[in-house]
Structure formats: C-alpha cells, structure tokens
Amino acid sequence: MESIGLDAYIVRTLMRDLIGHDHKPTAFVVYLWLATESERTGGKITISYAALAGETGLSRSAAQSAVAWLIQRELLSVTHASATATPEYLVLRPWRQRRR
Numbered sequence: 827m828e829s830i831g832l833d834a835y836i837v838r839t840l841m842r843d844l845i846g847h848d849h850k851p852t853a854f855v856v857y858l859w860l861a862t863e864s865e866r867t868g869g870k871i872t873i874s875y876a877a878l879a880g881e882t883g884l885s886r887s888a889a890q891s892a893v894a895w896l897i898q899r900e901l902l903s904v905t906h907a908s909a910t911a912t913p914e915y916l917v918l919r920p921w922r923q924r925r926r
Contacts, residue, residue, distance in 0.1 A: 831865060832862065833919065833921075835919075836861060850895050855883075856896065857917070860915055860917050864917040871915045871917075872914045872915075893913075901918050903918055
C-alpha cells in the first residue's frame with residue numbers, strides 16, 4: 827500500500843468548515859477522495875459522477891451535488907472537452923496561496 831501525503835489543513839480546518847459550518851459532509855468526502863487521488867496521480871482527475879459515487883460510497887446525485895458545492899466554494903475546478911465528455915477535475919488549495 828502506498829502512502830499519500832495529505833495537507834494538514836484538510837483535516838484540521840476544511841473538515842470542520844465543510845461538515846460543521848456548511849453541513850455538507852458529502853462535499854468533504856468527495857474533496858478528500860479527489861485530493862488524495864490528485865496526489866497519487868500528480869494532477870487532474872477524469873472521472874464520471876457514477877464512478878466518483880462508486881469510489882466514495884455515495885449516490886450519484888450526492889456526488890454531483892458535492893461537486894457543485896466544491897466548485898461554488900472554489901475548492902474544485904472542472905473542465906469538459908465537450909458537453910457530454912467525462913469531467914476533468916482540478917483540486918484547488920486556496921489556503922496555500924494565502925500563506926505566501
């Protein structure tokens with residue numbers, strides 16, 4: 827099993843913010859999965875809502891809603907090659923920019 831480095835901010839601050847303040851635990855689960863997958867692969871993640879739901883144990887609609895919330899919170903960026911293409915996600919870490 828490989829080890830993934832996870833930014834302490836995600837657990838110490840973002841978890842409380844998304845779960846406690848925003849009442850969006852599914853958004854935290856999706857962000858956590860996407861962040862670890864991004865660290866593992868070294869970049870953007872291309873995954874359908876159905877596959878994301880399967881990876882996180884959520885329903886497809888819950889995964890879709892969580893992605894929409896993360897985009898609204900500017901924690902996730904999404905691009906599509908076409909209207910029907912599988913989304914490509916870029917995990918954003920705005921707290922890293924603020925530290926500089």
